[in-house]
Amino acid sequence: MKLPHFSSLYGRIFAIFWLTLMIVVLSLILLPNLDPRTQHTIPEPQLQRLQEGAQEIADELARDHGPLKKRLKRFTEHDRHKGHQLYFTTQDGEIIAPQGRNKALRNFITMADSPNSPKQKLYGRWMMAGPFAVPYQNDTLLMYVGRFWREPPPFFIRILDKPLQLLLFTMLVSTPLLLWLAWAVTRPARRLQQAAERVAKGEFEVDPKLESGPREFKQAGASFNQMVGAINNMVSGQQRLLSDISHELRSPLTRLxxxxxxxxxxxxxxxxxxxxxxxAERLEAMISELLELSRMQVNSHEQRELSDAHTLWYDMLEDASFEAEQCGKNLHYTPLANWPISGNPNLLISALENVIRNAIKYGDDTIRVTFSPRDTQLTITVEDNGEGVPEPELDDIFRPFYRVSTARDRSSGGTGLGLAITDSAIRQHSGTIHASRSPLGGLMVTITLPLSG
Known part of the structure; x- marks a missing residue:
């Protein structure tokens, strides 16, 4: 079987699976050896003390005379109040002293009956150890030692004994691994999402960071960068073609x-x-606007920068206000602030200027421009008190070369490209634009643009 490479997402999941499996296997192997409730060998220092104690008892039994059970009773009752208890049996497992039922002792005797390899095992809070040889006359007694286990149960024992704690412990151990896996998966996914959002805003930029991380995301990032590059070349080529055609048309037009x-x-x-x-004059004006549109759009996505509303539009508004005064009209606009806006400055200035100059041209005597920041977007409304646009044609005025059938027709001198240029520029900046009837009586154009965080 071919194992997946760790650079891939499946490889990382596979690695975490095997790491978890190894932890479980090691736990199953090591926990029984660490659990005092299973039979273990006695540590050497403690074993030596117990064997010396058994020898001292054997020496006292050799010096003293009397019934054996009576003499053993003295040893079995000596340290009981201190949490210790001695037990004596024959080599056949018959309990000599103390008398009485003792389930822990009887169970332990069945597992540990050789003084050559004493063992110990925990029964609840009672630790049994033994057996230890006690020579007596021509026979050998077996001594077992019981002592109260004062130490708290090991942490893993308490965890294993309580299912809820075991569940919490498992979650605590697995959470870092799962968080690491989630981070490893979502980090390149977030990069891809951010790159897609930039493309949606018209920023066709190749991001080398997309081609890092798990193999699957690396391949997706490389394909995404290739797509962005292809779109970039296609848009730039189309815009250059429009510019070249416009230039070529000007030569025969000039000769005409x-x-x-x-x-x-x-x-x-x-x-x-x-x-x-x-x-011919109208055609030349139309070609000039087409050239202007192509110049603004060629590589416009590569000329984006972070600016603010005041820097972008203040000078243009002042010029438009002066122009309106020369026409006997009043242009009012709300104060500008340093609201952050990211984009192509020339496109943004031209977009709003086209709408305002239309309002000056077709308004009777009042033009009003309102800037309203709200949350993460800026809303701009441009209103006039002219004749306006018929309701059925409000959505059509943003189409290239479209002219309203009433006042705004060929006799007005327009080419029908101004609002089309505005619509294209606003959409390139992830904004919206629509027209409606103004409370002033004329046309109201509403523009929304995203504010940069």
């Missing part, structure tokens, strides 16, 4: 206007030549 001017000079003014010149 020159030819029209020469014709007017030779033949004089005529309605036909005037119409050709007017349409």
């Amino acid at each position: 206007r020159m030819a029209t001017a020469l014709a007017q000079r030779k033949q004089g003014e005529s309605k036909e030549l005037t119409r050709i010149d007017t349409e």
